[in-house]
């Protein structure tokens with residue numbers, strides 16, 4: 340294993356290939372310190388949300404970030420949203436217009452360029468692992484995909500290297516969320532809502548076995564999504580969004 344290096348307050352491990360960076364951190368959670376990152380070139384069994392796989396060909400950005408102790412559990416969805424806003428900012432700075440698809444995807448021109456997963460636990464101590472996958476050059480298919488097609492950064496502009504992107508991501512993350520006790524999105528809620536995918540449009544939201552239809556109104560500062568449904572405004576804390584036109588396909 341290569342020696343880790345320090346990047347401001349973070350300790351970075353760089354590996355060529357692991358099974359999954361989420362799994363790598365989880366297996367070492369007691370030994371690793373707070374603010375540890377692993378960044379790899381490829382994963383052999385990357386994990387997506389809802390039990391899906393995350394195909395991880397060489398040359399993408401695959402990283403997991405350990406926060407120990409975990410932020411307060413109520414803030415967990417907000418950490419993912421913060422990461423999505425930071426990625427949108429970085430894409431914007433490269434001249435690429437991107438959107439946050441609630442609860443934690445990054446979309447460019449209707450294609451999913453990045454996905455975020457957050458896992459937390461309390462054994463043997465409190466931990467929180469944020470995982471980020473970004474298609475830099477290739478856009479592999481998302482198994483069992485029900486929503487948007489995948490896209491790669493390089494389709495829309497010159498993609499940075501994964502190491503440069505990590506450095507920029509961490510700098511932006513630390514500036515935007517300097518105090519880990521605080522709500523990571525309270526200071527960026529307007530920015531989040533201005534980049535919200537499908538805002539003002541009709542969508543369907545699937546939560547477990549139920550599907551709801553409504554117009555996307557906003558994300559609240561607790562990370563919940565507000566939809567205007569036939570029975571008025573309704574808040575959701577989890578779910579998968581589809582545009583109504585996608586749902587009809």
Ligand code: BTN
Nearest residue numbers: 359385386387388402454470472
């Ligand atoms: C999703 O959209 O379903 C979330 C995808 C998260 C993928 C990243 S890649 C780095 C980290 N390691 C994993 O196994 N998964 C996350």
